[in-house]
Amino acid sequence: MQSVVEFDNVGLRYGTGAETLTDLSFTLYPGSFYFLTGASGAGKTSLLKLLYLAHRPSRGAIRMFGHDAITLPRDRLPGFRRRIGVVFQDFRLVPHLSTFDNIALPLRIAGIQEKDLKSPVTEMLDWIGLTERADARPATLSGGEQQRVAIARAVIGRPEMLVADEPTGNVDPEMARRLLQLFAALNKLGTTVVVATHDIHLLQEIDGAQMMRLDKGRLSDPTGSLRHPPRPLVLKN
Numbered sequence: 426m427q428s429v430v431e432f433d434n435v436g437l438r439y440g441t442g443a444e445t446l447t448d449l450s451f452t453l454y455p456g457s458f459y460f461l462t463g464a465s466g467a468g469k470t471s472l473l474k475l476l477y478l479a480h481r482p483s484r485g486a487i488r489m490f491g492h493d494a495i496t497l498p499r500d501r502l503p504g505f506r507r508r509i510g511v512v513f514q515d516f517r518l519v520p521h522l523s524t525f526d527n528i529a530l531p532l533r534i535a536g537i538q539e540k541d542l543k544s545p546v547t548e549m550l551d552w553i554g555l556t557e558r559a560d561a562r563p564a565t566l567s568g569g570e571q572q573r574v575a576i577a578r579a580v581i582g583r584p585e586m587l588v589a590d591e592p593t594g595n596v597d598p599e600m601a602r603r604l605l606q607l608f609a610a611l612n613k614l615g616t617t618v619v620v621a622t623h624d625i626h627l628l629q630e631i632d633g634a635q636m637m638r639l640d641k642g643r644l645s646d647p648t649g650s651l652r653h654p655p656r657p658l659v660l661k662n
Contacts, residue, residue: 427491428452429586429617430476435485437471444483445471446642453586453619458612460628461621463639469621470514470590472639476619477511477588478502490585507535510584510616512592516575518563524574525550525559531582549577552607554600568595576604586617593624605630 430453437446446468453459461469474480475487478494487494490508497505510531518527529546550556553573563571572595579587587608593601601624609631612618619637620627628636638645 427455428488429455429457429490431486431488432475433486433488435475435482435487437468437475437480438483444642446475446482446639449485449644451637451644453617455585455617456612456615458609458618458631458634459620459637460634461619461637461639462623462625462628465623467639468642469639471642473511473588473590473619473621476586477509478506507531507582508585510579510582510587512572512576512579512587512589514590514594516563516571518571518574518578520563523560523562524555524566527563527574528577528581530578535582545581549581553577553604569597569600572596573600573604576607580607580611583611583614584616587611587619589618589620591622592620593622593627598626601627602630 432449432451435446435449436444438444449472461472463469471480475482478489478497481495489505492505494505519530522530525546528549529542532542532545547556547559550559553576555570555573555577558566558570563574566574572592576589576592579589589608592608593604596604605627608618608620622628628634
C-alpha cells in the first residue's frame with residue numbers, strides 16, 4: 426500500500442536549543458486513524474506542524490504523497506497544503522466571515538462554484554448543530570461553537586489527510602463523540618486522520634485506531650504498528 430507520509434529519523438530543533446523532536450520514524454497509510462498522545466511539552470504540536478508543512482525538520486527525511494516534502498519548492502507548498510485539513514487549537518477562523526462562509530472557504534479556494542456550495546455547507550452546519558448560527562461572526566460564537574466551525578472547515582473538502590490538535594477540548598462529551606464520528610466517517614472515505622488529544626476516553630471510542638505516543642520528543646511504538654497498514658475502524662456504541 427502506498428504511504429501518505431513517511432518519516433525517517435526526523436529531528437526538529439528550534440534555534441540552538443535541544444531537539445524538540447528526536448529520531449522519529451513512522452509511516453502513515455491511506456485510511457489510517459491515529460491518536461497522538463503524550464504529556465504537555467512532549468512535542469505533539471511540533472509533530473503536527475511537520476505534518477501540515479508549517480515547519481521543515483532540522484534533519485532526517487519526510488516523504489508526503491510520494492514526494493520529498495523537505496526539498497519541495499515553495500511554489501508547490503500551497504497545492505500540497507490544500508490536500509491537508511487542519512484543525513488548529515486556536516481555531517483561526519476568519520473574523521469578518523460568517524459561520525457559513527468560514528466553512529465554505531476551502532471549497533471556494535478549490536474553485537467550487539457558488540451554486541454547488543450551499544448543499545454541502547448546509548449539511549455540515551446541521552451535523553455540527555449550528556444551522557441557526559449560519560450568519561454569525563466568530564466573535565459572537567462560544568469557544569465550543571468556534572471549535573465546531575473550525576472542524577467543519579477542515580473536513581468539508583474531504584482532504585487526503587486530516588490533522589487535528591485537541592479538536593474536542595472545548596465541547597461537551599456528546600458533541601465530542603459526534604465530532605469523532607465525523608472524523609471516522611471521513612476516515613472510511615480514505616482520509617488519513619491524526620488526532621492529538623489529552624482525553625484518554627477518546628482512545629476507547631474507536632476499535633482499530635492506532636496510538637502514537639510521544640515522550641520527551643521521542644515516539645514510542647513498542648508493537649511496530651506504525652510501520653504497517655491499519656485495521657478497519659469500528660466506532661463503539
